[in-house]
Amino acid sequence: MEVVTRKRESGKLRKKQIKRATLEIISEEGLKRLSTKNLxxxxxxxxxxxxxxxxxxEDILLSIMDDVKKDLLDPLREIAFDTTLPQKRLKDFMCFHLDYLKKNNGVTILLFTEAAYQNSAPMLVQLNELFRQIKHDFEKIVQDGIAAGLWSGAFALDALSFLYLGIPITMSIEMKLIPEFFTDHDFCPQMLRLVYRLLGAKKNAPVSNKNGNF
Known part of the structure; x- marks a missing residue:
């Protein structure tokens, strides 16, 4: 029994090692250089x-996407359905999302590009699920803010959520293509202020400072 357990743990460790190397190759050399030989x-x-x-x-990439769901989607859902103020949830949601991408060098965006380029049905299913959940959870926070009388609601929610989905992509492009202009400590507060303006805070609603705090 102990031998079986050790083998199982060794297998898990080896899988993590392979996935970590996959992300490093994608980040440092690009998707075209990702092959089992190079890996x-x-x-x-x-x-x-x-x-x-x-x-x-593809099996490796699908496993990495499963990790993204566990490490990114689950915490985002927890934030979205928390009972704290919508303004705080919005800040926590956006900054956690962007911080996750920073820690992973924007590699997850590259994975989704690979899914679209290869037209891989299983990967496209995972991609669709990820984007739908992030969009839904972002909209949940915004709808809660409108219901609480914090934001005007004078905007197309669907369009706003698609605009939000573009923010992580923009950040990943900056990180990869123009890193000298990317200031990670200020990116989330800047994007947060932009979203607040689009939301149209109602009169007497709590106002955030330049860091997005209330």
Whole structure:
């Protein structure tokens, strides 16, 4: 039993190692350089060993997408359905989302680009689920703010949520293409102020400072 447990834990560790190397290759060399041969060289394993843990390159990417759902979507949903003020939830939601991308060098955006480019049905399903949930949870916070009389509601919610979905993509582009102009400490507060303006705070509603705090 102990031997089986050790093997299982060793397998989990090896899978994490392979996925970490996959993200490093995508971040440093680009998606075109991601191959099982290149991956095997990075983790100092044979391609056969990699295939014992993952059936294909797509299988690795799908597993990484599962990690994104656990590490990004679950916390975002928890924030969206919290009982704190909508303004605080909006700030926490946006900054957690952007901070996650910063910590992962925007690689998740590249993964979704790969899904669209390869026209991989399983990856497109995962991508669709991710975007739909983020959009839904963002709209939940905004609707709660409108119901509480904080924001005017004089805007198309669907259009606003699509605009929000573009913010992480913009940040990832800045990080990868023009890193010298990217200031990570100020990006979330800047985007938050933009969203607040679009929401149209009602008179007497709490106003945030330049850092998005109330």
């Amino acid at each position: 095997a060289q990075h983790v100092h394993l044979s391609e056969g060993t990699i295939f014992r843990h993952f059936h294909s390159k």
